[in-house]
Amino acid sequence: MTTSTGMTDKHGAHEAQHGPLSYRLLLGIWLGLMALTATTITATRIDLGFLNVVAAMGIASAKAGLVIFFFMHLKYENRLIKGMALTAFVILAIAIGLTFVDVGYRY
Amino acid sequence: MDQTDQTDQTDQTGHPDQTPSTAASGASQPFFGPQNPGATGGKGSGLASWIFSTDHKRIGLLYLGLIGLMFTVALVLGLILRLKLMTPGSTLLTPQQYNAMFTLHGVIMVFMVVIPSIPASFGNIFLPLQIGANDVSFPRLNNFSWWLYVLGMTLAITSIFTGAGAPDTGWTFYVPFSERTTTNVSLAVIAVFILGFSSILTGLNFITTVHRLRTPGMTWKKLPLFVWSLYATGWIQVLATPILGITALLIFAERVLHLGLFDPGLGGDPLLYQHLFWIYSHPAVYIMILPAMGVISEIIPVFARKPIFGYNMIAFSSLAIAFAGSLVWAHHMFTSGMSDTAVLVFSFLTFVVAIPSAIKVFNWLSTLYKGSISLDPPLLFSLGFIFMFSIGGLTGLVLGAAGTDIHVHDTYFVVAHFHYVIFGGTGLGMFAAMHYWFPKVFGRMYDHGRAAWAFWLILLGMNVLYFPMFIMGLQGMPRRYYDYLPQYAPLQMLSTWGSWLLAVGLGLMFWNLYRGCRFGPRATQNPWGGATLEWTLPTPLPHEAFHHDPEAPEPYDYKGINPDG
Numbered sequence: 002m003t004t005s006t007g008m009t010d011k012h013g014a015h016e017a018q019h020g021p022l023s024y025r026l027l028l029g030i031w032l033g034l035m036a037l038t039a040t041t042i043t044a045t046r047i048d049l050g051f052l053n054v055v056a057a058m059g060i061a062s063a064k065a066g067l068v069i070f071f072f073m074h075l076k077y078e079n080r081l082i083k084g085m086a087l088t089a090f091v092i093l094a095i096a097i098g099l100t101f102v103d104v105g106y107r108y
Numbered sequence: 109m110d111q112t113d114q115t116d117q118t119d120q121t122g123h124p125d126q127t128p129s130t131a132a133s134g135a136s137q138p139f140f141g142p143q144n145p146g147a148t149g150g151k152g153s154g155l156a157s158w159i160f161s162t163d164h165k166r167i168g169l170l171y172l173g174l175i176g177l178m179f180t181v182a183l184v185l186g187l188i189l190r191l192k193l194m195t196p197g198s199t200l201l202t203p204q205q206y207n208a209m210f211t212l213h214g215v216i217m218v219f220m221v222v223i224p225s226i227p228a229s230f231g232n233i234f235l236p237l238q239i240g241a242n243d244v245s246f247p248r249l250n251n252f253s254w255w256l257y258v259l260g261m262t263l264a265i266t267s268i269f270t271g272a273g274a275p276d277t278g279w280t281f282y283v284p285f286s287e288r289t290t291t292n293v294s295l296a297v298i299a300v301f302i303l304g305f306s307s308i309l310t311g312l313n314f315i316t317t318v319h320r321l322r323t324p325g326m327t328w329k330k331l332p333l334f335v336w337s338l339y340a341t342g343w344i345q346v347l348a349t350p351i352l353g354i355t356a357l358l359i360f361a362e363r364v365l366h367l368g369l370f371d372p373g374l375g376g377d378p379l380l381y382q383h384l385f386w387i388y389s390h391p392a393v394y395i396m397i398l399p400a401m402g403v404i405s406e407i408i409p410v411f412a413r414k415p416i417f418g419y420n421m422i423a424f425s426s427l428a429i430a431f432a433g434s435l436v437w438a439h440h441m442f443t444s445g446m447s448d449t450a451v452l453v454f455s456f457l458t459f460v461v462a463i464p465s466a467i468k469v470f471n472w473l474s475t476l477y478k479g480s481i482s483l484d485p486p487l488l489f490s491l492g493f494i495f496m497f498s499i500g501g502l503t504g505l506v507l508g509a510a511g512t513d514i515h516v517h518d519t520y521f522v523v524a525h526f527h528y529v530i531f532g533g534t535g536l537g538m539f540a541a542m543h544y545w546f547p548k549v550f551g552r553m554y555d556h557g558r559a560a561w562a563f564w565l566i567l568l569g570m571n572v573l574y575f576p577m578f579i580m581g582l583q584g585m586p587r588r589y590y591d592y593l594p595q596y597a598p599l600q601m602l603s604t605w606g607s608w609l610l611a612v613g614l615g616l617m618f619w620n621l622y623r624g625c626r627f628g629p630r631a632t633q634n635p636w637g638g639a640t641l642e643w644t645l646p647t648p649l650p651h652e653a654f655h656h657d658p659e660a661p662e663p664y665d666y667k668g669i670n671p672d673g
Contacts, residue, residue: 081319088343088347089346089347092347092434093347095434095435096351096434096435099435099438099450099453099454100383100387102447102449102450102453102454103379103383103441103446103447103449103450104447105447105449106447106448106449106450107447
């Protein structure tokens with residue numbers, strides 16, 4: 002039977018393998034997030050029609066990806082955890098997509 | 109839960125079926141129920157040792173106690189509603205009281221009874237034991253989830269008696285009414301928010317436990333089907349419930365801050381609310397029904413003395429239901445003014461989800477075919493489940509077809525369909541679980557004859573209560589109306605008589621279980637001849653179940669396993 006300590010050890014091993022993330026990398030990601038936020042705001046001022054929503058969603062997804070992969074360390078986790086997180090996002094994407102089957106075709 | 113005091117030590121004599129292993133050590137003392145000779149019963153019998161317990165079995169029983177209490181409250185509300193509707197005209201309740209009462213009946217039954225019912229009680233107790241673990245992965249989180257349930261329950265009850273009156277929106281809290289009503293909706297949605305977290309934590313715990321705590325050799329293909337169904341349920345709980353949480357918070361924010369999310373007057377979209385609400389609340393009906401299907405998959409092969417037919421397909425169909433069931437939510441909105449494209453897509457997806465449900469039903473029937481069937485109470489309730497669920501499921505297709513839905517939307521037809529699936533399905537599944545695992549948990553046996561009587565009364569009562577609603581719905585009787593035209597009077601009267609039959613049946617069942625718990629004969633280790641791991645443990649269950657990792661059994665191979673006694 003695998004115990005929860007097994008999980009901690011594994012996690013510790015990950016830390017040792019990759020070391021803590023460098024300040025340079027973290028700062029870079031933070032700047033990236035800020036730049037994307039600025040892009041979101043700018044994009045709202047240009048009228049792209051339906052593409053406005055696509056742009057906002059796309060940029061938000063990119064930002065969430067950066068946070069999850071680096072700040073939340075998903076990049077350094079094993080396949081199972083990655084797969085589970087991915088499943089959650091695929092379901093979310095499908096849910097949002099199916100909502101647009103309504104919103105996109107209303108008259 | 110004060111009946112949990114382990115002081116019942118006097119009637120040990122004359123019960124030779126006591127298993128020797130139960131008396132081995134202090135650690136092996138039963139966690140509940142009749143104690144062994146010489147047990148002190150001192151350690152772990154006080155109230156604090158229960159409500160702060162991290163033992164999955166105790167938490168399961170804590171949940172069971174509160175769920176039973178809430179079920180009784182909401183049941184009484186339902187009986188009063190039926191009494192009011194027995195005759196046309198303004199009787200017994202004012203319209204406002206009537207609105208508040210059907211709202212509370214729904215909120216309590218859905219969020220406090222049916223959603224936690226089987227996973228939080230029997231799931232907590234038997235999921236770890238069936239996979240050979242001594243507890244769930246996060247025992248303290250498990251206790252915390254019970255406390256969240258208590259907090260949510262308290263707030264919901266408080267919302268009835270405080271503010272400007274009990275919520276009167278119906279359990280769905282539809283905007284724009286829920287934003288504008290002066291009743292205590294704000295507190296009620298916060299209660300729902302908190303109850304949601306309780307559910308998420310239980311699901312998270314189950315997923316982790318199934319992944320990490322299986323005994324060596326317990327491969328995915330050897331998992332009992334109850335565990336499979338809880339695993340699928342856990343995923344829905346984790347993925348869908350946060351959407352309910354945020355939706356409840358958005359209602360609160362609309363009421364307090366007037367943000368304009370849903371209110372068209374402020375630029376919002378009321379249909380957005382319905383989307384968000386049903387993105388959770390439709391998968392929630394699969395949170396309700398999947399664990400019951402798991403229970404049925406456990407019970408049927410044991411009482412047919414035959415391996416389950418189509419193990420792989422039943423396990424797979426649980427996942428398929430969890431996935432496809434997450435994609436059908438807008439079939440609640442066919443008449444709401446949503447786009448026709450969406451109506452088409454969601455109607456199609458609704459028909460898709462019927463397939464895995466039918467797979468299960470056919471596999472259960474095939475398991476029974478040429479089996480050596482003993483009609484003990486757990487099997488009776490399971491057969492009742494199949495009967496009621498089939499009617500509820502097939503009428504669901506009437507509602508899923510966009511054309512017919514226009515006719516029966518928001519009529520009694522929906523009410524009947526829902527109660528057939530949830531009460532006839534999950535309710536009977538829960539009662540089946542209670543009768544199946546009762547001897548293992550409480551260490552005693554109930555009276556089988558009385559249980560059978562209770563079953564037939566409940567089944568008859570349910571059908572007399574709910575079947576007339578199908579007819580009234582087809583004739584156009586809208587749901588949630590305070591009064592009705594004289595043409596509906598005979599069927600309304602019949603339906604109310606059914607509610608009394610049902611109440612008598614439920615009363616008899618609970619009384620029989622209570623009698624069994626207090627005075628029944630001592631239960632043996634494996635009274636039904638089950639092959640899953642919990643039946644290899646002493647009765648009642650010891651505090652610590654497994655001292656070593658047990659070997660993973662074939663969960664549905666009954667060769668050489670016979671019921672005791």
